[in-house]
Amino acid sequence: MSADAILSERDIAFVLHELLDAEGLTRYARFAEHGRETFDGALATAQRIATEQFAPHNRKADLNEPRLVDGRVEIIPEVKPALESFAEAGFFAAHADFERGGMQLPWTVAQACYAWFQAANIGTFAYGFLTVAASNLLNAFATETQKARYMQPMLEGRFFGTMALSEPQAGSSLGDIRTVAEPDGEGGYRLKGGKMWISGGDHPLSENIVHLMLARLRDAPPGVKGLSLFIVPKYRLDAAGGPGPENGVALAGLNHKMGYRGTTNTVLDIGGDGPCHGELLGEPGQGLAYMFHMMNEARTIVGMSSAMLAYAGYRHALGYARERRQGRPVGAKDPAAPPARLIEHADVRRMLLMQKAIAEGGLALSLYAARLVDVKDADPDAEARREAHLVLEILTPIVKAYLSDRALEANDAAIQCLGGYGYTRDFPVEQYWRDNRLNPIHEGTNGIQAIDLAGRKVAMEEGGALHALAARIDATARAASAWESLAPWGRALGDALARLEGTAARLVEIGRGEGAPVQLANANAFMEMAGHLTLAWMHLKAALVAADALKVGAEGAEADFYRGKLHACRYVFTVDLPKTERLAALCESADRTALDMAEDWF
């Protein structure tokens, strides 16, 4: 598969360098040894491994999901060498410190590298993503000894990681977790319970699997306050730190999903078959807080993964529409004339443009969020760190929920572009759609993201996060006013921003007056509204860069590229942003339609 088929190298360079000034991050001490060359080198490696070793088995992994054979998981043979190449190239440690053998890349650049793997094969990449997220969590909260024992092998790709949160009765509701932990008298803990939906919870791909597991100490209070986080390896470590005896984490079953079929999804029996030892991570009762460190990161990555599946689908549909001849455009009635290519039909072009707007806007927004991580973590200026943190807080649920919803819409359009062929398993678009359907569910359903946005993030720090975001959006709207061609979009963005701020204020008022249930019954509409605004903002930022490039004389394919950016922006401002008016009216009416529906009326 050609690299071009799944993702645009040119667009990644555009977002990183022209839109987000990734090189500017080398001003920070942490990234001072980097430069555009090292960034582009890492990207080229990611592109090569993704296209040569991940993409080719994407369909095969879907058709041959992991199987339980004699109590062990069997996975198609292509997965392990692909992840070994990922490890050898250093991608498990892309963001990690030099002193730990990492590449110490900005998070922004690491994410741009991961974009290739997400577009190529989300099922195989998931093992990498889970391990990187787990190692980041250990880096933040583990002791030095724990880092040496568990994190270091993860950075080297020898141990893989998981997030072992959910239980059969506790998916969205983590406060209901029942797995218990008791001191084992040797400074550690014994855990007992059951876990459900654990991605990568068992497999033969690594020397060991390190579960970061939420459990409850015997005397802990009920609810989320009673949760602590434990490091629970599949194999207990021997004296040399290698995998020793099995540790009572038994595979009780595999879940059979409709997508992400290459990634094992497991039911785990904890301490049922034999003692299950774990180490406490950090302080007791802080489990959820620690886990949210990982979870927030995971949420932005879910948004990015969604957008990359949209991207891969878009690129495939585009290639197909350029080749496939079918019908004649309106007005060309000669039946003896050769058929037109699909892309010549206006409605196909509409569907492609919609996909382009979502995929490219989604890439830009995801990497924008990643850059906030770099600023928040590495900027020497405390105020800059604080501001970036606030913007990231409010953008996280939007990136996760809005992008996963819209990306599914894009994949749906990709199928439609291919017609009956798109519906078959001979073409990749139906798999992208199935894979992508997980993204509105995992790492907190989109309903929960909407409540997080409308109920918490909008009000946090007395509206500070919203103000910080608004200031950035306002700056883009103002910048556009300097361009005759972009000024109308600048005004539209400013109007939509004022609308969002008004609606946010009204929602807080509704929460105090009509009550939180009414406020949150409107959370979904508010999320959609905030998402449209955010996507339009990203496109206008891109349009500003494009207008500038055209003004200074971009030519040929480069000029086409920038005109495409301007046109995607036009699409979003014409079709999507106007939806915010109706959504604002709905929220501001304190709509009670869902609340007032009695159960017996269904």
Added chain:
Amino acid sequence: MSADAILSERDIAFVLHELLDAEGLTRYARFAEHGRETFDGALATAQRIATEQFAPHNRKADLNEPRLVDGRVEIIPEVKPALESFAEAGFFAAHADFERGGMQLPWTVAQACYAWFQAANIGTFAYGFLTVAASNLLNAFATETQKARYMQPMLEGRFFGTMALSEPQAGSSLGDIRTVAEPDGEGGYRLKGGKMWISGGDHPLSENIVHLMLARLRDAPPGVKGLSLFIVPKYRLDAAGGPGPENGVALAGLNHKMGYRGTTNTVLDIGGDGPCHGELLGEPGQGLAYMFHMMNEARTIVGMSSAMLAYAGYRHALGYARERRQGRPVGAKDPAAPPARLIEHADVRRMLLMQKAIAEGGLALSLYAARLVDVKDADPDAEARREAHLVLEILTPIVKAYLSDRALEANDAAIQCLGGYGYTRDFPVEQYWRDNRLNPIHEGTNGIQAIDLAGRKVAMEEGGALHALAARIDATARAASAWESLAPWGRALGDALARLEGTAARLVEIGRGEGAPVQLANANAFMEMAGHLTLAWMHLKAALVAADALKVGAEGAEADFYRGKLHACRYVFTVDLPKTERLAALCESADRTALDMAEDWF
């Protein structure tokens, strides 16, 4: 599986008897021997066979798709007896004349019966649907001899039918069909070519398969005008009318789809292996016109199938949300309290209400369209027939495209209600979603439906079809004004109708001014607008019935049922209908966004 789990008996009775006065059809001579008892008897039989013989193997057929073994198709053993029961109960001939052994039921009632099969197992029902549609076409255009030889065995369920239109290079573009037919010197024809995407094109389920095949006579003009329709059986008939020797329709392969996996979808080699004989149906060059007789019917049935998959998903999600406990509603913070049932969460209720609005509104709209068929075919009054024909013409693309788009949205929400469980193959909702994805594609893509609506139907008979539809919608809006509680919705419906008529007129003007390409580049938005209006209209019609029933004293579960109808109406008027404002503005601006996108800018 309980019947209640896939469809509501009460709701079907509501639509048939309270909303559509199905009994009123017995005033027509053709249906004079029927009455509510025979209608309800047929429905009860359909419900029983669907739940006992179709639903139980729905998942199994999905997991075990038809396989090619030694050149023959193998299908799981449950399918054949289910279709035999369907035949024995007379459902292949539900609408056919008494004198042919049919039940001579109104089309409306036949469709209501089919609703059960669609909700239970769309993949197995497809064989029945294709055969009924093919037999209807033969009934309209075949000679008496052809009817006796081919149609009669189809009514008995001994022969099955197909629509053999598409070819690898000719899917949406039937004018590019290349299969040719030449006189065989014995009054028949020999056909040669290849067909693609033929559903039910081969299987071991019936004694014979009757392909209604589009082909081109050697001297025919290019394009659709050169197409003729042929009756091409898999086995040539022997003297007694039974299946004789094979007829050169060779199975060249099976297409592997993402859904509808129980229905074979075939590549057929016509006359390549041996001579393929066919009989001309009707006049040469009329193939497409005849096929459209079947196609229009098929399109409303696709809309109905979509809605029934939405219905089945809705019922499953509803049952799940009533049982499954997860989290606590906003405001109930005691973590030691037992978790709430999902249905207590406002956002879950929102998703259920949305599904209810689409599923129940879709059922009502589909059966409304079916009733137009009965009036158009059987009403003694020519003006009534003409008016019904016009309304059906304009509703057909809306029923097909709008319902299939919205039904997919409903199935998506069903998955979301179930969370991670919804994403697994242990629950049926993901299959409904995959099955349903075909509906926006087959029998004319939704893009083609939009062009049909905005380019042809709106202008047909000088706007006569639109006027006829508008008069009916207006009558509902006026009726609502008599009720204090419904008057606001009546006004909103009237306003939206005026908006639609204005936009339609503007589109015709755009077609004359800016040109057809601009007009049709806005067809998709116009379709969405027309769909929202139509769905709101159906819900207001139902609300009028419900308000009346409550006024005259409905109590208990009956009162709850009617309040549910009123509340679904409120949902549609609050959330969906307001979208028509923005869509109207978009169309009326003669939006050129898609048209102006140059290919090189992608």
